[in-house]
Amino acid sequence: MSASKASRLYILDTNVLLHDPKCLFEFKEQDVAIPMTVLEELDDIKDRKQTVAQEARHAIRIIDSILSTATSSEQITKGVRILLPGVDREIRLGRLSIFPDHELTARAGFLPDERNKDNKIINCALHLQATFPHRQVVLVTKDINMRLKALGAGLKRVEDYRTDQLVSDLDLLPEGYQYLDTPFWEGVDKVNSYQDGGQTFHKVDVSLLPNTYPNEYIYDSSKDFAARTVAVKDQEVTLLDLGYSHLMNQSCWGIQPINIQQAFAMQSMLDPDIDLSIFLGSAGSGKTLIALACALEMVIEEGRYNKIIVTRSTPPVAEDIGFLPGTEEEKMTPWLSSINDNLEAMHEQDERPQSSVKYALEKANIQFKSLNFIRGRSIQNAVVLIDEAQNLTPQQLKTIITRCGKGTKMVCLGNLAQIDSNYLTPLTSGLTYIVERFRDFEGAASVHFEGVFRSRLAEFAEENL
Incomplete structure (x- = not known):
């Protein structure tokens, strides 16, 4: 690999490519390296009858489309510019390279038993960290144990792939319902109720349910009121009245x-x-x-x-x-x-x-x-x-x-x-x-x-x- 203006070099584990085959476009202007061992693992998985076989084939196709512009094996080793598909070619990302980690020989600081594929990938990251001391070399893997092994082996930066992580804590995940400590109707000054298709709807001010969202269920301490948010629009919340007793008496x-x-x-x-x-x-x-x-x-x-x-x-x-x-x-x-x-x-x-x-x-x-x-x-x-x-x-x-x-x-x-x-x-x-x-x-x-x-x-x- 040649010198690059990118400050970081990300080495990807196989499970990252399986988890998100499009991850190669998520590292912005930074460079990405894929060890040869990872390609071998993808090749091993793609023909199996696994739920991840399609992801393996998808990842291989993306890697191939990026590297197809290379004119020599040396260029693939040095790095090929990643271009977003279907986007103006002036918008460029970092470079993708394939590192021939099978050529690495045993040396001090490397993990033993190079038949272990995780060890091969970690040793590749350790080699690149020593080769490019001016750059931040980061191993990206979703395997917790592999992250611990890499840190223990002396790799300075190991990260999980979190680009597709939409919430930072499970407590932030919506439960799908909202409980009100006080009876709902006690706080309502103005309501527009109407019938449609045999169902009763209520339009109330959004301030009464400021954080609600479509199809969130609402119930209160009275064990009488129960509704579902149908729409949030123009500072109004539309509720479908369900009735607590009616809900509890459903039978299927x-x-x-x-x-x-x-x-x-x-x-x-x-x-x-x-x-x-x-x-x-x-x-x-x-x-x-x-x-x-x-x-x-x-x-x-x-x-x-x-x-x-x-x-x-x-x-x-x-x-x-x-x-x-x-x-x-x-x-x-x-x-x-x-x-x-x-x-x-x-x-x-x-x-x-x-x-x-x-x-x-x-x-x-x-x-x-x-x-x-x-x-x-x-x-x-x-x-x-x-x-x-x-x-x-x-x-x-x-x-x-x-x-x-x-x-x-x-x-x-x-x-x-x-x-x-x-x-x-x-x-x-x-x-x-x-x-x-x-x-x-x-x-x-x-x-x-x-x-x-x-x-x-x-x-x-x-x-x-």
Whole structure:
């Protein structure tokens, strides 16, 4: 690599490119280096049947498009100017180079066991730090343990990739509802109420709910008032009156809400004006049960949709699903046992529970689909349940949600405390991303579930472990 005017040199780990294939355009005027080991890892992943295989191929295509202007291998090693696609070519970023880290030989200060790919990437960063003492060399990785190893090995700067991080603290993530300590109507001096389509709406001054946003649920201490913000416009907030008692008395497929959060979630699923419902909450809070009960009600009883499609993140589906026997749905069964568990729970009081479960599966046309086969589809007239969504990247969730066709409702379920991915954190999870991104979208609602109702043992474990 030759001298550069850029003050920083970023070395990217594989997981950063998988997390955001477009990350190469996010480092502004600074230079980016990709070790050869990273390219080898991307090549190894791109042909596997993994949920990240498409991200690997996307990253490879972007790297190729940037380096395609190079006329020699020396130029690739020195660095090729990064140009934003579809933008005036005068707007230039830093340079991208490929570093041949396989040519590095063992030396003092390097990590041993160079067969370990993480060690190879760290050694590459250490070499570049020694080679360019006048520049700030930064290793960027989403692997916490790799960051600790790099710092312990003597690398001065190691960072997480945070460009796509929309919130700095999970406490800033909207819960989807707002509780008022005092009865709402006591503070209202002026209201414009009207009926439309059999529903009651209220227009009040925005000062009463200064921080509300579309589809946020509002309730107060009176246990009488409950509403949903429909619009915030011209210093006015339009509320859809839902009624606390009415919400708590909702029933879908024999299931009623236990608390107000479950009632909000149920309302969001049943409302045809909401295309995307997002449910967050701890294990045992009722997310899957409520979602499945509402889906069965809308498909079987109301006939609003033709089928229920269930999918989820399936680590390590990449390596294992191909070796499981049977059809795609049979291969997915081990990862979607939570659906069967909830179906059994809903029908445990029936005279013949197994027959009832079989009836629900067939009548509702419940289909279990792998994420690998969701890509490229256009799903029409269906309820799509995306379970364990916390393990998906923003790019993966975008791919799934954009499959939504005419007359389809998407439901994302997840628990940010149970992330299994090696390169995701609660702050960078795709679930966090869509909660924040869809905050002001009139067709989406998110609800954070409270409480654990699975058992007193589960509740104690959630609170104390």
